[in-house]
Amino acid sequence: MKRHKILAPPKWAQRVLEWYCRPELAEDLQGDLNEYFYRNCETKGVRWAKLNYIVDVFKFVRIYTIRKPEFINFLIHWLMLGSYIKTSGRSMMRNKLFSFINIVGLAISMSVGLLMIAFLSDLLSYDKFHVNHNRIYRVCDTYQNLDQKPIRLASTSVKAGLRIQEDKTGIDEMVLMRNGFGGDARSGNQVVPVGGLWASESFFKVFTFPLLQGNAATALREPYSIVLTEKTAKKIFGDANALGQTILFDTTAYAVTGVMKDIPALSHMHFEMLVSFSTFELPTHHAAHDMKWEHVWSNYVYVVLPEGSDPEALQRRLDKISAEENAALAHTKIKLWLQPMNNIVLGEDLSNQIGPTMVAAVPWVIGILSFVVILSACFNYTNLSIARSLRRSREVGIRKVIGALKIHVLGQFIAEALIISLLALVIAFGIFLLLRPQFMSIAPELANIVRLDLSPRIIAYFLLLAVAVGISAGFLPALFFSRINAVYVLKQTAGVKIFRNVSLRKALIVMQYVFSLAFIAATIIGYRQYRHFLTFDLGFKTENILNIKLGKNNADLLAKELKELPEITNLSRSLMITSVGSYYGENVKYTDPLDSALVYYNSIDEQYLPIHGHRLLAGRNFTAKAPDAEETEIIINEQVMKRFNIGGNNPAKAVGDFITFHGKKLQIIGVLKDFHYGKVDSEISPVCFRYYTGGKGRNGYINAGISTTDLPATMDKIEKAWKKIDPVHPMEAVFYDDQIEKAYSEFSAMIKIIGFLSFLAISIASMGLLGMVVFTTETRLREVSIRKVLGATEGHLIYLLSRGFLLLLAVSALIALPATYYLFDQVFLSDIVHRAPIGISELLLSIAVVMGVALLMIGSQTLRVARSNPADVLKNE
Amino acid sequence: MKGTNIGEFEELVLLTTAALVNEAYSVAICDELEKHTGRQAKLGVVHAVLNRLEEKGLVKSKLGEATNVRGGKRKRYYTVTSAGKAALIRAKEVRDQLWSIIPEMVLKRT
Numbered sequence: 001m002k003r004h005k006i007l008a009p010p011k012w013a014q015r016v017l018e019w020y021c022r023p024e025l026a027e028d029l030q031g032d033l034n035e036y037f038y039r040n041c042e043t044k045g046v047r048w049a050k051l052n053y054i055v056d057v058f059k060f061v062r063i064y065t066i067r068k069p070e071f072i073n074f075l076i077h078w079l080m081l082g083s084y085i086k087t088s089g090r091s092m093m094r095n096k097l098f099s100f101i102n103i104v105g106l107a108i109s110m111s112v113g114l115l116m117i118a119f120l121s122d123l124l125s126y127d128k129f130h131v132n133h134n135r136i137y138r139v140c141d142t143y144q145n146l147d148q149k150p151i152r153l154a155s156t157s158v159k160a161g162l163r164i165q166e167d168k169t170g171i172d173e174m175v176l177m178r179n180g181f182g183g184d185a186r187s188g189n190q191v192v193p194v195g196g197l198w199a200s201e202s203f204f205k206v207f208t209f210p211l212l213q214g215n216a217a218t219a220l221r222e223p224y225s226i227v228l229t230e231k232t233a234k235k236i237f238g239d240a241n242a243l244g245q246t247i248l249f250d251t252t253a254y255a256v257t258g259v260m261k262d263i264p265a266l267s268h269m270h271f272e273m274l275v276s277f278s279t280f281e282l283p284t285h286h287a288a289h290d291m292k293w294e295h296v297w298s299n300y301v302y303v304v305l306p307e308g309s310d311p312e313a314l315q316r317r318l319d320k321i322s323a324e325e326n327a328a329l330a331h332t333k334i335k336l337w338l339q340p341m342n343n344i345v346l347g348e349d350l351s352n353q354i355g356p357t358m359v360a361a362v363p364w365v366i367g368i369l370s371f372v373v374i375l376s377a378c379f380n381y382t383n384l385s386i387a388r389s390l391r392r393s394r395e396v397g398i399r400k401v402i403g404a405l406k407i408h409v410l411g412q413f414i415a416e417a418l419i420i421s422l423l424a425l426v427i428a429f430g431i432f433l434l435l436r437p438q439f440m441s442i443a444p445e446l447a448n449i450v451r452l453d454l455s456p457r458i459i460a461y462f463l464l465l466a467v468a469v470g471i472s473a474g475f476l477p478a479l480f481f482s483r484i485n486a487v488y489v490l491k492q493t494a495g496v497k498i499f500r501n502v503s504l505r506k507a508l509i510v511m512q513y514v515f516s517l518a519f520i521a522a523t524i525i526g527y528r529q530y531r532h533f534l535t536f537d538l539g540f541k542t543e544n545i546l547n548i549k550l551g552k553n554n555a556d557l558l559a560k561e562l563k564e565l566p567e568i569t570n571l572s573r574s575l576m577i578t579s580v581g582s583y584y585g586e587n588v589k590y591t592d593p594l595d596s597a598l599v600y601y602n603s604i605d606e607q608y609l610p611i612h613g614h615r616l617l618a619g620r621n622f623t624a625k626a627p628d629a630e631e632t633e634i635i636i637n638e639q640v641m642k643r644f645n646i647g648g649n650n651p652a653k654a655v656g657d658f659i660t661f662h663g664k665k666l667q668i669i670g671v672l673k674d675f676h677y678g679k680v681d682s683e684i685s686p687v688c689f690r691y692y693t694g695g696k697g698r699n700g701y702i703n704a705g706i707s708t709t710d711l712p713a714t715m716d717k718i719e720k721a722w723k724k725i726d727p728v729h730p731m732e733a734v735f736y737d738d739q740i741e742k743a744y745s746e747f748s749a750m751i752k753i754i755g756f757l758s759f760l761a762i763s764i765a766s767m768g769l770l771g772m773v774v775f776t777t778e779t780r781l782r783e784v785s786i787r788k789v790l791g792a793t794e795g796h797l798i799y800l801l802s803r804g805f806l807l808l809l810a811v812s813a814l815i816a817l818p819a820t821y822y823l824f825d826q827v828f829l830s831d832i833v834h835r836a837p838i839g840i841s842e843l844l845l846s847i848a849v850v851m852g853v854a855l856l857m858i859g860s861q862t863l864r865v866a867r868s869n870p871a872d873v874l875k876n877e
Numbered sequence: 878m879k880g881t882n883i884g885e886f887e888e889l890v891l892l893t894t895a896a897l898v899n900e901a902y903s904v905a906i907c908d909e910l911e912k913h914t915g916r917q918a919k920l921g922v923v924h925a926v927l928n929r930l931e932e933k934g935l936v937k938s939k940l941g942e943a944t945n946v947r948g949g950k951r952k953r954y955y956t957v958t959s960a961g962k963a964a965l966i967r968a969k970e971v972r973d974q975l976w977s978i979i980p981e982m983v984l985k986r987t
Contacts, residue, residue: 008948025928028940031950032903032920038946059921064928 007046009037009053017057022067029060077411088416091392097774098384099420101767106424108760109377110469111431112370115439115452117461118432120363122450126266126345130208132304135172136341137311139164139301139318140350144333145598154300154344155352159293160336161200161301163321170313173304175199175206179354180298181275183552184728185236186248191728192235196273198280206302213243214258225276227258232272254279265451268344269354293325294332300354302341311338331596345449356448362750369757372515376761378473379508380768381417385477386505387775392481393489400486409482417474418467425466443749476504506808509772512765513812513850514819519758521820521846525838526751529829532836533744538579539675541613542736544706546718547577549732550699553725559702561721567708568718572607573692575700577736578677580743586662588688590644597643599661600677600685603692603700609635609672611705618651619670622691631691634659634666638674639686661688679743681832703736762850769805770857777801777865785870797866802858809854817843883935883964889914890926891965894936895957902941902952903927927955935961 017033018026033056040049092099127133139160144150161176168174182195203209204216211219212230219227226247233242233256245256254275263270280286289295305311318336326333339347349359396409404412440447550558555573562568576582588599606622608614622633636659638651647653651671658665677687692700708714715733722731734742741748777784784797792800821838829835883891893909894901903924910918930936941952957965 027950028903028953029924031947031952032924034948034950035904035946036920056920060924062921062925064925 007038007041009034010050013054013057017060020061020067021065025065029065033057033060073405073407073411076408077415080408080412081415084412084415085419087395087412088419091416092420095388095391098388098771101771102381102384102420103424103427105377105380105764105767106421106469106473107427107431109370109374109764110421110424110428110465111435112757112760113374113465113469114428114432114462115435116367116370117465118436118452118454118458119439119450120367121458121461122266122452123346123358123363127268127341129264129267130341132172132206132208133341135305135307136206137303137305137314137338138341138344139303140337140339141296142333142335142337143296144335146331146596148598150333152348152350153296153352154339154350154354155297156299156301156336157293157296157334158291158299159325160296160321161299163325164301164303164318167317170306170309170317171303172306173202173205175203175302176277177203177300177302177354178277178280178298179300181273183249185273187236187245190236192232193729194232194235194272196271196275197269198277199274200277203274206304209263210261212259212261213241214256216258219258220274220276221278222255222257223276223279223282224252224254225257225279226254227260227274228256229260229272230262233259267355268341268357294329294334296334297352303338311340314338356445358449365750366753366757369519369754372519373757373761373764374469376512376515376764376768378469379512380764380771381420381473382476383505383508383768384771384775385413385417385474386480387772389477389480389484390779393484396481396484397486397489400484401490406482409484410478413478413481414471414474417478418470421466421470421473424469425462428466429462442752443745445746446749505772509765509769509805509808510812510815512761512768513809513854514816516758516761516765517812517816517846517850518820519754519761520849521817521843522824523751523755523758524842524846525820525824525829526747526754528836528839528842529832530744530747530751532834533680533747534741536676536680536834538680538740539614539673542579542740545611545736546704546706546733547736547739548702548704548718548722550702551726551729551732552699555699555702558722558725561724562702562704562718565714565717565721567706567714569705569707570607570611571705572611572703573605573700574608574703575603575692577701577739578602578675579679580739581679583678588640588644588662588686589660590646595644597686599640599643600687601661601690602677602687603690605692608689608692608703611703614675615673617671617673619655619668621670622689625691625693627693629693631664631693632667633669633691634661635670635672635689636668637672637684637687639684640688641671643686661690666690680834683833762853766853766857769854770861773802773805773858773861776804777861781865781868781873784865785868785873788866788870789874794863794866798859798862801862801865805854805858809851813847813851817847883930883933883968886922887926887930888965888968890923891930891935891957891961894927894955895962895965899954899956901955906955930961931955933960934958935964 014030017030021029033053036056037049037053040052044052130136138154139156141153141156141160142150143153158176158178161174164171164174165176177200178198181198183193185192185194199220201218201220203220204211211227214227219225228236228242236242236247237245242256242259247254247256260274303314305314315338318338322335339350344353345357346360346363347357349357399409399412436452440450440452548558559571559573562571576584583600584602585598585600587596589596604622606624609616609621616635617638619635622635636646636654640659641647641651641654642649644659646657646659646668647655654671655668657668659668660666672687672689674684675687676684678685704718706714718733719731722733780801784801787797787800821843824838829838889910890906893906893913897905897909903920906927907918907920907923910916910923927936927938931938935958936955937958938953938955941954943949943951
């Protein structure tokens with residue numbers, strides 16, 4: 001017998017044959033193959049025989065052997081649909097708790113899925129309205145100074161654009177753009193602040209932005225031409241015809257040569273108007289260095305490649321251009337490269353993007369997490385259905401006796417799962433509508449990028465999701481039921497043996513809890529890290545400082561108004577706000593003319609250091625100077641001193657020495673203790689302070705120290721002061737602490753999302769656990785009663801009933817916690833510089849939360865059963 | 878008339894089936910063919926041919942008794958129908974006729 005078993009042909013190959021072969025041919029074909037198999041075993045060895053068998057199985061896949069789809073089955077399914085719906089309905093009504101757990105769990109998880117679908121579909125349909133979207137590429141830059149880390153930029157230089165334009169072989173169209181055009185547009189008495197881009201004349205050939213008025217081919221050709229979007233035109237001219245009108249920016253007059261349709265929401269660039277690039281090219285409208293090869297900061301070049309051409313060819317030309325131009329540079333290397341437009345929104349995180357983009361990892365992370373949540377709800381369904389198989393197995397038995405085939409039972413239970421998942425979809429859709437505004441408000445960036453609007457296509461995806469969820473949740477139970485042996489089920493009244501698949505159910509519960517624990521641990525670790533960033537000692541103080549953006553207003557006038565308010569304790573001025581992720585940098589040299597380093601800077605007045613509590617290690621603060629005074633002094637931080645080894649790294653000796661800042665020799669008057677100029681997640685870098693002299697264009701901020709008990713009233717007064725100076729522009733004033741919080745808003749958004757998902761995951765897992773506990777305790781009710789009669793204590797019974805579940809939870813914790821710890825320690829947080837240590841306390845807290853909920857479920861149910869009166873239970877027998 | 882014309886291999890299979898009388902099932906037919914022609918007869922090919930012959934009505938089949946030699950699977954025995962016999966006889970007649978008109982010297986072995 002044993003020998004025979006070893007010599008059987010591979011089981012799976014037999015299954016394959018059975019599956020595809022027509023039933024009337026199957027038997028003798030199997031026999032034939034068996035005969036050959038045994039013969040081969042004798043002559044050529046078992047292994048060869050097995051191989052041959054497998055090959056033969058596949059060789060027999062022929063037209064005449066393949067089973068034809070049995071239309072009669074479809075017919076039967078169709079006829080039986082009414083019965084399926086009726087029995088499913090009855091079964092749902094009979095087990096209200098289980099149906100509730102299933103439908104609510106699926107609905108909650110599916111609402112997250114719906115959100116995800118809308119989110120992803122928005123991201124993937126970006127820029128698809130451009131006719132040439134598959135052929136448009138952006139020319140980007142990699143900028144590397146000496147051996148510093150290269151910076152990847154979305155922008156490029158005007159020079160690069162012009163070099164590409166010289167020879168347009170292999171390019172259908174190209175456009176050169178520059179950002180930063182803006183100001184107050186005047187037309188008659190109307191003053192409207194607007195912003196936009198300079199764009200060369202082929203703009204409308206590259207992109208598909210239809211013009212409502214004007215000629216697309218020539219609208220951007222002549223200098224001082226301007227194309228407005230419909231919305232902007234309405235803002236400036238109301239309902240009057242905009243075409244041909246004149247707009248004044250300062251004293252320069254621009255002619256409106258076109259009005260374009262508003263930009264679709266899902267476009268990676270947004271602007272209110274376009275100005276002809278030929279305007280910028282006039283010598284009066286740019287500085288000489290704007291045209292240089294190394295000025296790669298604010299221009300964008302897009303090209304349209306011919307149909308079916310290889311971007312590699314153009315890349316080779318770009319490499320050649322880069323090499324030629326780099327030859328003239330001493331310390332800088334710039335490389336041009338091509339980025340397909342389809343990858344812009346959901347692609348690499350480049351600096352100087354033309355509009356908001358999304359890091360590609362974000363949708364992946366959220367997508368995987370919501371998938372896990374949906375999976376968890378499916379597990380609930382699978383688990384509870386199989387656990388309840390006892391109740392329904394007799395129904396299946398009778399169906400089978402009457403004549404249902406395996407496939408019919410399978411169909412019935414899949415249909416049941418589909419009914420439940422479609423019911424859940426209705427609820428999920430309601431939750432989706434409630435959730436959508438919440439999701440959009442999690443991070444302001446999100447609302448800029450996606451709309452989450454509904455469309456027939458999205459609705460179709462929703463239905464598809466429901467069907468997919470229904471099938472995947474119902475497949476295992478359906479398979480399980482379809483395999484039930486009718487004779488066995490009907491004969492065996494107790495049916496204990498059907499209660500199999502226990503290990504599968506245990507595995508599913510463990511997986512649910514592993515995910516839940518990992519989620520909540522991730523949330524807690526992330527939140528700790530976030531708090532760590534916010535409360536980090538930056539090296540200066542930020543409390544109660546209001547930063548007011550000056551715009552184009554006269555700082556002295558505003559300062560005078562503000563000083564009259566008693567709530568404002570002191571005022572300072574600065575070019576920019578540190579520690580929130582903006583950077584101003586210049587090259588600095590010390591004695592060696594060949595050794596230069598990029599040093600970040602801020603320009604400040606003499607009040608700035610005291611207000612912000614910066615500490616000087618040596619030397620003195622700036623003294624007040626006339627606005628037009630020559631710049632002679634500079635304050636450096638320790639990093640600058642160490643970088644160049646000034647004064648033997650002794651602050652006191654460094655004071656009085658000179659450094660060359662952007663070609664100007666400046667005397668060091670003070671050395672500051674190091675502070676965080678950049679965000680906390682990067683290292684402290686060399687920074688210096690220059691004296692703030694206002695200057696054109698870069699007006700910067702007023703930093704007002706505020707001391708008040710009635711904040712809204714104070715803000716009102718400040719607002720009024722602002723209105724006196726500038727009635728046109730709204731005031732932009734933010735507290736420093738709020739600004740810092742905003743700088744980490746991506747982080748907090750991510751924590752909120754993961755936190756929310758982990759809440760859902762725990763709820764769903766807990767509901768599933770509750771269902772299982774209720775089920776197990778109910779089936780063991782009689783056993784418990786008998787034990788009680790025989791003298792078991794309540795404590796003992798609770799232990800008995802909950803033992804299995806506690807073990808599962810312990811196993812989940814043992815898997816989840818080390819895995820989460822490892823992931824965060826080695827992967828997610830590994831390149832963050834100032835990271836909060838992952839303490840055991842976080843992990844323990846996560847266990848405590850999850851286990852607390854789980855224990856509550858188990859405890860309440862087991863207690864109920866353990867307290868039940870054995871007499872009541874047993875008398876029903 | 879389509880259906881009574883049979884190809885060379887079909888004819889061979891049909892002949893073997895007839896020759897094996899009550900023992901004609903796929904594996905035996907394969908073995909017999911190999912023995913007489915010296916060519917390797919693949920089961921897949923023979924199976925397909927038998928299936929085609931049955932469709933044409935030249936053979937009929939029925940399942941035999943279960944034994945324990947083939948993993949408990951029954952054999953499908955084939956017998957030649959009268960249409961099959963007619964087809965065989967006709968094929969033989971055609972050949973005989975052609976043989977009879979060949980002058981003797983042409984095929985004389987030298």
